[in-house]
Amino acid sequence: MFVEYSLIPEDAKVWIYPSSRKFYTNEIEGIENKIKTFISNWKPDDENFKASYQFLYNRFIVLFADDENTTLTNADIDASVSFILSLQQEYEVELLDKMNVCFKQGEFVQYKELKDFKKLLKNKALTAKSIIFDNLITTKVDFENYWEIPIEDSWYSRFVK
Structure with a gap:
């Protein structure tokens, strides 16, 4: 219901x-x-x-x-x-590809392939403080507390050098 x-x-x-x-x-x-x-x-x-x-x-x-x-x-x-x-x-959209990355760039939400996301980090277009969406969370409490977090606090932090 x-x-x-x-x-x-x-x-x-x-x-x-x-x-x-x-x-x-x-x-x-x-x-x-x-x-x-x-x-x-x-x-x-x-x-x-x-x-x-x-x-x-x-x-x-x-x-x-x-x-x-x-x-x-x-x-x-x-x-x-x-x-x-x-x-x-x-x-005509992709909704099921969990390997693409969503993040905020200013007031806009971006959707990129992982390889392009890594390039943005390498080129310093994104920083460890940039906000990422962790679309792999599984509970409402995690959604409310850990869905929108800085890259440095997410599993994506391994790509930050």
Whole structure:
């Protein structure tokens, strides 16, 4: 069942899908409606299941699932990946490539291949203090505290010389 984000507990599961491009203003309402519809129908027979989402920077789709009183099966996770694949195809974006890097450059969010990110660090276009998005986190509490962090505090710090 779809619930407000504030009702999702801190230990809820999180999946972050960064888009290879910023979504256009005229796409956002449709995407959000599709996400709400998916979540509302994700596990319709399980009254204990609660899920929510955040759509951030017009680029990140973040799904939250409270699995405290219910079990998330492989089929449930497959359903969410299938949904993301359908968005990827419909909007002609990449959403499932976890090896690309998202970071802030000024007020803008950038999406780069890892090799290009390394070049930016080498050329000092980014520093250890630059803000990176750790899209590999898995819980709501980590999302709230460690999603947007300086490169030096992330696993990407190994690329800073």
